[in-house]
Amino acid sequence: AHGRTRVLSARWVFDSRPPGSLPAARTTLLQHFHGWFVRTARPVFDTAAVELMDFRTPQPAHGLSFGYVLPTSPCEALVEYTEFSAHPLTPDGYEAAVSHYADDVLRLGERQVLARETGVITMTDAPVPRQTGASVFRIGAAGGATRPATGYTFAGLQRQTRAVADALRRGRYPAPxxxxxxxxxxxxxxxxRALDSGRVDGPELFSRLFARVPMARLLRFLDGDTRPHEDLSIGLRTPVGPMLRSALELPRLPRRPFDLPTAPATGHLPPTETA
Incomplete structure (x- = not known):
């Protein structure tokens, strides 16, 4: 507080700060997003339904994009635009993408933007170290809790923190x-690799999985909670040839460093418009 420096001592340190750089990886994509918290003049949202991956967005030349809608009332929701690609957009590019999704795809009509959020999640096959000192550990996204192909982080973080809390309670070494x-x-x-090489069409792949795999099993798969035979059955519902080719070439691919983009952190910004 008030700009003063304080020195703290602790037996264990768990560091969740975003790293300044990433280990070398064969493939690194960014899941970057921009969203509006909107209030509409008429009830347009179904509070019993969540749109998770709406591919009615213009698809980028490299990667994929989708919208999603998280309603909090019939007239209020978070409306978000997300891309999987190698580079983030400009602020104007994000605004244009969300505006197109809200106005031209969802057709919300008269609406007010209450706040905005934006952020970037790194999706990489780089090995992420979870220990940086004798008593210093990385945890959360900084410690590999982000699922590289989906961006899922919260469930992985909860598994890590439960294990750390249990180890501390039992007096054991609390490595995440x-x-x-x-x-x-x-x-x-x-x-x-299949997405980055363009061998598979992202929207078609995910749409096929959601259409052909029982929802409970697919959600467990996205969270890494399926058994090998379930993974095989899901894999057979993907484009098998391109996926096998990507798997066979992985051992021969070099790992290269990736420069993290300078992008705004996730957060809420003041309202700026009514339309």
């Missing part, structure tokens, strides 16, 4: 465990 199984991370590396 891997948030996602090795098998899941290997499958993610294949999917990232």
């Amino acid at each position: 465990p891997a948030a996602h199984p090795l098998r899941s991370r290997l499958m993610d590396a294949v999917l990232l």
Whole structure:
């Protein structure tokens, strides 16, 4: 407080700050997003339904994009535009993308933007170290809790924190465990390569999975909670040829460093418009 410096001592340190750089990876994409918290003049949102991946957005030349809608009332919701690609957009580009989705796709009509949020999630097959000192650990997104192919972080973070709390309670070494199984991370590396190379069409792939795989099983798969035979059955519902080609070439691909973009952190910004 008040700009003063304080020195703290602790037996253990768990560091969730975003790293300044990433280890070298074979594939690195960014899941970057921009959203509006909107209030509409008429009730247009179904509070019993959430739109998670709406591919009625213009697709970029590299990667994929989608919109999603999280309603909090019939007249209020978070309306978001998301891309999986190598580079973030400009602020004007994000605004134009969300405006197109809200006005031309969802047709919200008269609406007020109450606040905005924006952010970037790194999706990489780089090995993320979870320990940086004898008593210093990385945790959360900084410690590999983000699922490389989906961006899922919260469930992985909860697994890490439960394990750390249990170790501390029992007086054991509280190193955070891997948030996602090795098998899941290997499958993610294949999917990232297939998307980055353009061998698979992202919207078509995800639409096929949601249409052909039972929802409960698919959600467990996205969270890394399926068994090998379930993973195989889901894999057979993807474009098998391009996915196999991507898997076979992975061991030969070099790992290269990736410069993190300077992008605004996730947060809420003041309202600026009514339309």
